[in-house]
Amino acid sequence: MQGSEAIKPENYEVKDGVTYFSVGEVLGLDKSGNAFELLCENAVVGLQFLTDKLFRVKLSRQAKAQMTFGPMIETHATVAKVDVLAEESAESYHFETAELVVEVQKQPYRLSVYDKQGTLISADTLRGMGWTDKNGTFCSKDAAGEDFYGFGEKTGDLNKKGSVQSMWNTDVYAPHNPEINELYESIPFFHAKKPDGTVYGFFLDNPGKTRFDLQAKDSFRLATETGDLDYYFFYGPTLKDLVAQYTYLTGRMPLPPKWALGYHQSRYSYETEGEVRELANNFRNMQIPCDVIYLDIHYMDEYRVFTWHPTRFPQPKHLLEDLRDDGFRVVPIVDPGVKKDPKYPIYQQGLAFDHFCKYIEGDLYIGKVWPGESALPDFTDGRTRQWWGEKHVGLVEAGIEGIWNDMNEPAIFNETKTMDVNVMHRNDGDPKTHGELHNLYGLYMSMATYEGMKEQMGGKRPFVLTRAGYAGIQKYAAVWTGDNRSFWEHLEMSLPMILNMGLSGIPFAGADVGGFAFDTNAELLTRWTQVGAFLPYFRNHSAIGFVRQEPWSFGEPYGRIIKRYIEMRYEFLPHLYTLFHEASTTGLPVVRPLVLEYPLDSNVRNLSDQFLFGSNILVAPILRPDQTMRAVYLPEGTWIDFHTGESHEGGRHVLAEAQLERMPLYVKAGTVYAGGNVIQHTGEKQEITYHLYKGNGSYVHYDDNGETFDYQQGQFNLLSISQRVDGEKLYIHWDLEHQGFESGASGQPIRMQVHFVEEPKRVEGDGVVSTYDRETRTLSLSVGRNVHDVVVEF
Ligand code: GLC
Numbered sequence: 001m002q003g004s005e006a007i008k009p010e011n012y013e014v015k016d017g018v019t020y021f022s023v024g025e026v027l028g029l030d031k032s033g034n035a036f037e038l039l040c041e042n043a044v045v046g047l048q049f050l051t052d053k054l055f056r057v058k059l060s061r062q063a064k065a066q067m068t069f070g071p072m073i074e075t076h077a078t079v080a081k082v083d084v085l086a087e088e089s090a091e092s093y094h095f096e097t098a099e100l101v102v103e104v105q106k107q108p109y110r111l112s113v114y115d116k117q118g119t120l121i122s123a124d125t126l127r128g129m130g131w132t133d134k135n136g137t138f139c140s141k142d143a144a145g146e147d148f149y150g151f152g153e154k155t156g157d158l159n160k161k162g163s164v165q166s167m168w169n170t171d172v173y174a175p176h177n178p179e180i181n182e183l184y185e186s187i188p189f190f191h192a193k194k195p196d197g198t199v200y201g202f203f204l205d206n207p208g209k210t211r212f213d214l215q216a217k218d219s220f221r222l223a224t225e226t227g228d229l230d231y232y233f234f235y236g237p238t239l240k241d242l243v244a245q246y247t248y249l250t251g252r253m254p255l256p257p258k259w260a261l262g263y264h265q266s267r268y269s270y271e272t273e274g275e276v277r278e279l280a281n282n283f284r285n286m287q288i289p290c291d292v293i294y295l296d297i298h299y300m301d302e303y304r305v306f307t308w309h310p311t312r313f314p315q316p317k318h319l320l321e322d323l324r325d326d327g328f329r330v331v332p333i334v335d336p337g338v339k340k341d342p343k344y345p346i347y348q349q350g351l352a353f354d355h356f357c358k359y360i361e362g363d364l365y366i367g368k369v370w371p372g373e374s375a376l377p378d379f380t381d382g383r384t385r386q387w388w389g390e391k392h393v394g395l396v397e398a399g400i401e402g403i404w405n406d407m408n409e410p411a412i413f414n415e416t417k418t419m420d421v422n423v424m425h426r427n428d429g430d431p432k433t434h435g436e437l438h439n440l441y442g443l444y445m446s447m448a449t450y451e452g453m454k455e456q457m458g459g460k461r462p463f464v465l466t467r468a469g470y471a472g473i474q475k476y477a478a479v480w481t482g483d484n485r486s487f488w489e490h491l492e493m494s495l496p497m498i499l500n501m502g503l504s505g506i507p508f509a510g511a512d513v514g515g516f517a518f519d520t521n522a523e524l525l526t527r528w529t530q531v532g533a534f535l536p537y538f539r540n541h542s543a544i545g546f547v548r549q550e551p552w553s554f555g556e557p558y559g560r561i562i563k564r565y566i567e568m569r570y571e572f573l574p575h576l577y578t579l580f581h582e583a584s585t586t587g588l589p590v591v592r593p594l595v596l597e598y599p600l601d602s603n604v605r606n607l608s609d610q611f612l613f614g615s616n617i618l619v620a621p622i623l624r625p626d627q628t629m630r631a632v633y634l635p636e637g638t639w640i641d642f643h644t645g646e647s648h649e650g651g652r653h654v655l656a657e658a659q660l661e662r663m664p665l666y667v668k669a670g671t672v673y674a675g676g677n678v679i680q681h682t683g684e685k686q687e688i689t690y691h692l693y694k695g696n697g698s699y700v701h702y703d704d705n706g707e708t709f710d711y712q713q714g715q716f717n718l719l720s721i722s723q724r725v726d727g728e729k730l731y732i733h734w735d736l737e738h739q740g741f742e743s744g745a746s747g748q749p750i751r752m753q754v755h756f757v758e759e760p761k762r763v764e765g766d767g768v769v770s771t772y773d774r775e776t777r778t779l780s781l782s783v784g785r786n787v788h789d790v791v792v793e794f
Pocket of ligand 1: 268296406483516
């Protein structure tokens with residue numbers, strides 16, 4: 001029991017009208033399960049090692065450390081055994097793993113992290129850790145010139161140095177302005193990179209409102225508004241390691257169905273069956289590839305979820321079957337708001353089985369959304385998630401394989417734009433207020449949708465798209481960045497946002513191509529489609545009341561160019577699928593800021609108007625009108641202009657030509673990637689060609705049936721290809737590393753193209769057929785599957 005001493009003046013400090021309480025001195029150490037408990041004057045601090053370079057700190061203002069894990073933490077991470085050496089000296093406690101040393105000073109509590117060579121990585125500031133009289137908690141850390149990346153879906157630059165990041169899922173129509181920080185997703189995870197390249201990261205696991213103040217020169221601060229401080233510290237040493245560790249902790253994206261990597265066409269709304277059929281026919285007649293058509297809110301009967309409008313969509317099953325025969329999937333929107341209507345079965349059931357959010361006194365929470373007054377399911381309760389998931393059965397039976405979850409912040413048409421923070425959530429038996437759990441609402445909705453559909457789809461992979469989410473959302477849904485506008489500035493701003501989402505564990509992300517609100521124009525749509533073709537999620541979507549922006553809307557030459565870039569999306573699809581597979585196994589993003597691959601290059605610390613598609617294809621989009629040239633920074637190595645074959649030594653800028661039909665693209669010498677012919681949708685058979693840009697390098701191409709979970713039982717193929725230059729000779733070697741699925745290619749020769757090379761003097765390899773095209777300087781090779789080596793002499 002503590003006496004008044006606990007509130008002795010040294011233990012708190014008043015600043016800006018806020019009183020800060022610190023945890024005080026460390027008085028002792030206990031062990032509870034696999035966590036250490038640092039018994040401090042005013043609190044207990046739990047310290048738990050999850051791996052040799054990942055530990056958790058939890059501040060509890062109770063007698064014992066409360067170490068229950070947040071719902072998004074993967075079980076494997078919570079049970080792993082870590083050897084920790086714990087020692088005590090007069091001044092401190094010392095904890096040591098194979099990779100890290102954590103030193104906790106006793107008077108007062110102050111936690112520092114060192115590597116095994118004794119170099120300081122991170123330390124609490126003098127203010128340390130504690131809470132305020134406003135009920136929030138905080139932790140201040142020293143910083144010395146760190147760059148900051150991550151934080152999920154945020155406006156502003158790639159590098160968040162000097163900024164304040166606030167986490168509160170918010171629906172703000174037309175929100176992508178630099179000064180608006182709170183958008184639809186909250187991922188309270190970031191990377192800190194020191195000037196010497198050392199990297200560490202923090203994940204503040206708190207789904208209430210949290211705040212990261214990165215403004216001070218020599219420190220930064222993590223703070224929560226509700227709940228206790230619960231943070232995870234990751235030690236790199238590289239940014240890539242951090243993404244791997246963070247996704248080890250919060251989970252990785254399951255491999256999506258291949259069709260979800262194609263081109264998606266949406267509009268708020270395609271309002272009738274006739275309109276949808278006409279849209280589909282236009283794509284096929286004009287031979288513009290497309291895999292997915294979206295149905296926005298008008299398909300429903302007065303916006304009642306899980307219904308179809310009786311006259312606009314009188315025969316949904318029939319429509320879906322016809323579209324499916326033509327290679328289209330249909331993704332309908334499903335919002336959380338359930339119309340308050342006594343005659344509506346979903347509302348009746350929700351009430352009868354107690355699935356809706358309520359106040360503590362038992363009154364139903366009713367908010368206004370598209371259907372008018374609506375009840376909101378309490379997705380924090382497993383029972384309600386199960387119910388909601390099951391409600392998709394009608395859609396699945398009608399042929400739906402993908403769902404679009406929107407308005408799930410949740411968005412409510414009121415002053416605060418969301419649910420009353422005093423509403424109670426059942427939270428699987430641990431009731432909490434909406435204020436404490438707000439950022440989890442959208443994630444739980446997508447979890448319910450994904451898991452429900454997975455059960456109903458007979459072994460096929462569901463696709464879920466969401467607007468709102470929290471750390472871990474990657475396990476359930478792809479994310480689009482919400483209501484942007486048809487402005488060049490919004491095109492530009494989408495890039496650092498999507499790149500930072502990738503660094504925050506969300507590889508499957510994209511923005512509305514063409515811009516959602518306001519009238520787009522021919523040039524903007526063209527440039528936006530060019531870059532969209534190289535971003536993980538590729539959907540053209542626009543709002544009601546603004547000009548149409550389907551690929552053909554602006555006539556020529558725009559339609560032709562837009563079509564060409566959509567075709568290129570499909571030409572790169574085998575490689576994109578390989579990158580998605582990599583993301584699903586390692587957490588690494590599909591598109592990457594240059595800093596991820598070239599962390600020591602001082603030119604790329606805040607570079608986001610160009611990015612890498614995988615690790616070695618550099619995309620330099622045009623982000624302004626009337627630009628037909630742009631400066632491109634090429635990092636170290638030799639880079640080949642994809643369009644002209646011109647070779648450039650990196651480590652410098654080049655001026656790229658970029659007339660409307662050209663978006664600058666560079667491929668690093670030594671690159672091998674899998675490409676394919678143009679197909680109209682992913683259901684068509686695609687022939688694979690391996691593209692080689694002469695140099696030293698290797699590649700492993702992943703493929704499977706693109707549709708089911710059979711790959712988890714080994715039904716996939718891995719084909720490795722390497723190339724090596726020795727004098728005048730190029731040695732190419734390939735191997736089938738794993739053969740688990742019948743792609744239709746067995747028996748067929750392996751096709752390769754070596755780009756932008758001179759005519760070879762000789763090509764050696766059993767039965768190899770080679771042709772050389774002088775105009776494009778392409779060497780095409782066709783090799784029997786039993787031949788594994790080809791030597792090309794130039
Ligand atoms: C929201 C979504 C938008 C959708 C609209 C109508 O604004 O962000 O994409 O089209 O609602 O459902």
